Amino acid sequence: MSVVFACVDADTLGGVQRVTHTLAQGLAGRGHEVHVIGLHRAATPFRYVDRPLYHHHVISRRPMESRGLLAGRRAGRRLRKLLGDIRPGYAVMTSPAVVARMAGLLPAAFRRIGQYHGSYDHARGCWHLGSIKRHYPGLDQAVFLSEDDARLFSEHALLPNAWALPNPLAHWPAELSALDAPRVLGVGRLEGVKRFDRLISAFARSGAPPPWELHLIGDGTELDRLREHARGEGVGDRVVFKGLVPSDRMPAEYLNASVLGLTSGHEGLPVVLLESAAHGVPSVAFDVSGGVRSAGSLLVPPGDVDAFAAALGGLVASREERRRLGAGARARAEAFRLDHVLDGWERLFAHIRR
Template identity: 60%
Template sequence: MTSVVFACLDADTLGGIQRVTHTVAQGLAGRGYDVHVVGLHRAEAPVRYVDRPGYRHHVIHATPAGTGRISRAAARRERRRLREVFWQAGPGFAVLTSPGVVPRVTGVLPDRLLPIGQYHGSYEHARGSWHLRAVGDRYGELEAAVFLSEDDARRFAEQALLPNTWAIPNPLPGRPYRASGLDGRRVLGVGRLEGVKRFDRLISAFAEAVRAVEGERPCGPSYGETAAHDPAVGGAADGRWELHLVGDGAERERLRGHAAACGVADRVVLRGAVPASGMEREYLAASLLALSSEHEGLPLVVGEAASCGVPAVAFDVSGGVRSLVVHGSTGLLVPPADVPALAAALARLMTSGDERRRLGAAARAHAEAFRPERVLDRWEALFAQVTR
């Protein structure tokens, strides 16, 4: 039996790397692989991604990541524990899910486990951080370097001089979603309420779009109040457009204040966290998805919305975004950080149900390329190529 070991800095925190790792691990286990998921550190607030995992799970350190450099004694214990985990695996592959994992794992990998580097960010994000140099220095020596889109793989090959790049996207949820009718008046934003998501820009753009669509400055209840609405339908009870933000985080109160300053306190609904099991309902109630992040790898929320036939308006921040949002075909892209352009794109689709439905139908068809079985096929093709 072929083994696949996924090594993460932390395998159980709420996050995209972790979610994708457990999803792919479960899929490969279902295809007959002996799969192990390794977290170098424990999560402060562990999330259970798979109810009945078909793979084995290992945590190396009892301390969370980011608590400082580990001691020499802890590093020795880490190497010893990793060797014990790798001893349980047979011949196969070790997927190292981030640049920080690579130097800590490669030194103790047995020859029978071929190392594959994976990078969950975009080239644009790597270029602005230490990641680009780390990927360039370390991933070229591995059997393969896996990126989220063809565009990212090409740019890393050219700029980081990597000879071994592959493109494998993140998988969407396993079961098909139902299609939204796109008849409501709700713009949806999904993500942690943190600075990198730039929901402040989305609120500003939404306010401008409302002014353009309705011809006047929005007004309504005073700060801290919200218009009567039913979360199960697509807009406020009076038929006006709303922006619903699904997620929680440190920016919550600041965003509430920003909505009030923009005159849309009664139209911006901070929904808090919604469990994964409830997200289909959120997409079905939406007519548009908006993505305002400073950087993204391959944003699953865009693909999930597309699976419901909901088109996206997004800042063009990465090859992963462009692989999901084909401008003018499955959604609309605007230049990064360009709030007026984001407002204009929102207003364009808010005023045209026909265009929303055209883009949404194309987005739903396009999302089929990101179904789990398609993504697992690409992983197996990579395994076959590496061992050829």
């Protein structure tokens, strides 16, 4: 049977897309017929896999924001035709928006799986929870990123079909950080939801002395504002904005870091937290989801910048504590290795078949 992954767009630089291509390549490598479908063209496409073993399709050549009624109908017809040409199997719809649009178009022979890459707390703060309550109960399975979130959705969204499967690590590094470099690392889009302003403030208040620096990897609309914020916090000369870093150079960034900081307003299970842990780098994170709790080293109350600064300062001051927490992070990250997560997906497919 085939496996279809569908995203609103499949090629934007983002966590959902990255996880989708990692799973698609992994399952295709195990002999499954795998298709990745983007309902819309990405405005700035990013290539995740150099030699994909899976099929890749884009339904609408227009970005999501340019969609009109007529274009939507044409795209619906193209999607129906494509699905009719694919061997029946499992359709994994990666967000509430995809489930709402696509579930009714699937041929009856497809088993329908709805993913959610956020946390329950995030869903209940926006339209996602209402859409999940409306559209996910009728699916064959609803998949969440942690046991905590699956339980919360099961109880509060009355889902009879909740299941937990984490995001995978695409690679398992053999080399670990020595945790000697005076560097705190932040990775992600420089956008409001990632709240890098809080990470900059926490770094400034942590007491980290020179030559300690905060390196931020990513690009986005908040760059200029964050530069100004760093100057205002008195650390403008110690916050390094590195821009986008190709994926093949990211291991070097982790190996040259001693602490990872994660200050997002909400997260499901961020891959950056898993990657840093796999390299033996401890993290400080806001306790915003079951996924973060499953992988983070030190957790502080959401939004509490002073508590974050204190935790960060403690790690900056103690190499032994960094080593202790880094070893624990690496041990926990074992559960997220790609083969383990692929095993979980195949167990899910077998469960649905029964």
